[in-house]
Amino acid sequence: MLDLEKIKRYLSLFTNLSIGDIYYLFTLVKEKKLKHGEVYLDVGVNSRKLAYIKSGLVRGYVVKQNGEEATLVLRSEDQFIASYDSILKNEKSRACYHAIEDTVLLEVDFDAIMDLIDKNPKYSAGRRYFFSNVAHDLLDRMEAFILLSPEERYQHFLSQNPSLARRIPDKYIASYLGITPVSLSRIRKRLAQKKK
Amino acid sequence: MLDLEKIKRYLSLFTNLSIGDIYYLFTLVKEKKLKHGEVYLDVGVNSRKLAYIKSGLVRGYVVKQNGEEATLVLRSEDQFIASYDSILKNEKSRACYHAIEDTVLLEVDFDAIMDLIDKNPKYSAGRRYFFSNVAHDLLDRMEAFILLSPEERYQHFLSQNPSLARRIPDKYIASYLGITPVSLSRIRKRLAQKKK
């Protein structure tokens, strides 16, 4: 996204807020720094925290019965990360979330924020931004599985995240797309030949 | 779900509301009846309506480049249906939604309801119920694509929706699972043999 558009969108979230409102929001926020490889949220934990990614890259994965890892989410700067199991179902997380780059998070308590927004409608643009961000992401992903073949899905991923693709190891991209690393490698080869 | 639990959950949505509040909510709601096969929302329309399915079964699908239909959503009683494109992106719907059983909907204007809830926090349990309902559905579906093979995905669908499976033609189930009807037929055959 263009920087100007980004700034414009941010400002629009705060147009109805006073400096005091914004300050109060900030008191709820805790900054967390993660080193490359560090675990943010482990399996079995019920954490109703919601984190905004200021910079960096976080991956959530589960271990399948066959022992292989399946990448559920890949989120980078300007996106939200949280345990789906905990936030949506109030259950222990089945996924493990870890930073695959040095990462800076802004963490808040999900329930506290929701209560705050309930009581102060002036914040509600923030909630809508959050929900549409998450739903949009889930929806696009699901559509890709239904409408596209694995090869098309990879091309779609590249076009949607041209810069991300270079920051994420192929094996994570493969499991994010629901295929094996071997298969992704073959797809890359096929695509390279087609271009000629 | 058990009926008792269902009733309990419904009541919990209204515990903070007076009779007057509930009455006002009802004035916003319009009941719509659809015959089997009737289109609820067509491609190209931007409708920011949200419908609760009182009874029946609604299917949303898009037509792929190759001319085949891909089933994006299948929703039945006690679930919500709306155009994702319109609600999330405020764009014309790429999908067509039609009833595949005689269906009764309770329709409301999405923006009006959201504004209402913003102004009256006592309604906010309803919004949370809606969002977790939608996100839960999207998430489960996406997980199935990443974690399960087509065969396992079909078994998962059967176990999650034992009664629905009998109400939905196999070809719709196939495209909902991201496979062809021919492949689904083979999967059914394989599973029948394994049981012996």
Added chain:
DNA sequence: AAGTGAAATTAACTTTTGTTAACTTCTTTT
């Protein structure tokens, strides 16, 4: 700079899916 280990590619083989078309079954219409 050499050595170690992980990631990616390639190869060989098996399994599954896609595709097209024929065939069967079932429902609906006339």
Added chain:
DNA sequence: AAAAGAAGTTAACAAAAGTTAATTTCACTT
């Protein structure tokens, strides 16, 4: 009851993905 049509199954073949293992490439450590 006969005919027509749609849905589901089966068959045959091509294309793609899974699996296992060997090999190469690359990054990082010592």
